[in-house]
Amino acid sequence: MDKVLLKKLGDPEAHKIDNYVKAGGYKALGMALKMPPDNIIQAVKDSGLRGRGGAGFSTGLKWSFIPKDPTIKKFLCCNADEGEPGTFKDRGIIDWDPHLLIEGMIIASYAIGAAKSYIYIRGEFALGAARLDAAIKEAYAKGYLGPNVMGTGFNHDMFVHRGFGAYICGEETALLESIEGFRAQPRKKPPFPALAGLYSKPTVINNVETLSCIPAIIERGAKWFSSIGPEKSPGPKIFCVSGHVKKPGLYELPMGTTLREIIFNHAGGMLTEKPLKAVIPGGVSAPMLTEKDLDTSMDFDSLAAKGTMLGSGAVVVMDSSACMVKTAYIINRFFSHESCGKCTPCRDGTPWLTNILMRLEHGEGKQGDVELLEGLCANIFGRTFCPLGDGAVMALRGALKNFRNEFEYHAKTGRCLG
Ligand SMILES: Cc1cc2nc3c(=O)[nH]c(=O)nc-3n(C[C@H](O)[C@H](O)[C@H](O)COP(=O)(O)O)c2cc1C
Structure with a gap:
């Protein structure tokens, strides 16, 4: 599988708009702006994309809950809080390929009819916030943001909102409270944000990785996306591997790659001769698995069947020395x-x-x-x-x-x- 999300990782010039456009960037936005918004939502539904923030909810379905009435203000919020210990994937996109996220967000905003979007980024991510600020400025200058995006009549403004580094800020309704200037605490649901979200208006909240899949779905088609990995959890997935392995890091692989392949083929295997004792498959909230579970497919449903979860895709490996x-x-x-x-x-x-x-x-x-x-x-x-x-x-x-x-x-x- 060629890379979709991390293809720019390590390229120090890739975050600049000219290089992004040269490599085919913003082509998907041009294509999307010629489509009726409902067709975009249908394509995202057909792709089978499920949210990469942890819960694995269908992204297209979430977008379809937004009321169609054009007189009602709507918002898109990108969740870049990335607070789950062991998780460092969203940073991999923001720091190296900020325009990929921005392009995905403009397409999503057009699909749901949002004139404003926010990127809520963890306060400690100073580089990421600076990269996003600079990239947004570039996108305004080139006409991908602002009034009359790409001459189509669609208007869109995007803002970066820096969080204050608490795990709860990643919970979607606490995130909305924080943007509104209140202490980040969760709201009662229902009403869900699709009906009453930011400033009580219909709002979609999606993770960075989720939104960064959108340009490829538009450009390469829903069928292509849904053909990657398991039928019910398709697409590319970033796995963050840490702990007792030789090569900790970010690995973009098809959803459904097994834990064994991730740890031993990609992350170089165990750090020392000591055997694997336990592995957390999806961030520290996810119940740990053991050696006997290594052939589990890393997707939402297979991990749920094992009593754990894919969560943020943070794989934490522990050898026999761990108490x-x-x-x-x-x-x-x-x-x-x-x-x-x-x-x-x-x-x-x-x-x-x-x-x-x-x-x-x-x-x-x-x-x-x-x-x-x-x-x-x-x-x-x-x-x-x-x-x-x-x-x-x-x-x-x-x-x-x-x-x-x-x-x-x-x-x-x-x-x-x-
Ligand atoms: C305590 C808590 C922390 C969370 N932290 C994050 C986070 O850092 N990033 C994230 O995308 N989702 C996080 N979530 C999940 C969000 O509430 C929400 O489900 C997600 O942003 C939706 O995006 P998605 O549909 O694209 O996955 C957290 C949830 C809880 C309960």
Whole structure:
């Protein structure tokens, strides 16, 4: 498969508009602006593209929920918060190929009838924000943004909004609150953003990688896109590989590539002679898998069938030196630190989990701690305002399911097993 999303990675000149246009950039926008908006939405539906931000919702279907009434203002927001630990794919697009994202966003905005769009980028991504600001300026100068885009009568303005570096800012409704100038906390759903989003207007929120697939779908066709990978989760996918491998990094591969291929064919295999013990397939919220699961196809449905998820596509590999109690403690500490405080089960439950894991890890655990962790998980899961609390529980439950003996050993002896 030739690369679609990361073809410019490592090319220091690729982010400039002249080079982007020379390589065929903005051709898809020209094609899209000649199409009726509904045909674009249909093409995106037919392509089978599912959101790359974590939930895997059909992108075309999401766009089709936006009311058609031209008198109602609509917005597009690009989620470039990229907060899930282990995830660094959106940066790979923004830093090296910002016009790919911008082109995808203009097409998406035209399809849903949005005159304004926002890129919500994590505050720490200074290079990415600067690249986007410069690229947007170039796009205005060349007539791809602003009034009368490419002489078609379509008007579009695009803004970069820098976030403040909290994980919750990536939750789509908290992101909208943040753009509006409020503290980033999730909103009650329904109403969903497609009906009442930014400034209470119909809004589509999509991930960077999702939107960056759009130019190729327009240019090469929905059929081409849907022919890549599994029928129900097609297209190219960026996998972020980190941990105990020889070549950590970004790998753009067909969706459905197996974990074994990703780790051993692309990421160079295990870092040392030590065998693989556990692998997180989709960011730290995704329950971990073990050696026996390495032939799992990396797509939304196959991973769900294994009780885990594709999430952001962040593959974290751990060898036999990793203690699962320590791993669970570190992951949980992240979630409790990032809990936004809006709802009690998450605000009070995640630090409670962290305290128990900390005492287990520090050799001060008590008999019954494992059961206490399980009881707390049951009281958090499904009872929080947004999925942040669920993520904390899913990660811990994955560790307990596969490595319960390590937790029990810690509780009994105060030490690591083996
Ligand atoms: C706590 C939390 C953090 C999230 N962080 C991100 C993020 O950093 N980037 C992202 O694209 N989606 C993130 N999401 C998912 C978004 O809420 C939303 O589903 C996504 O942006 C939709 O885009 P997509 O349909 O293109 O995947 C997060 C969700 C939750 C609950």
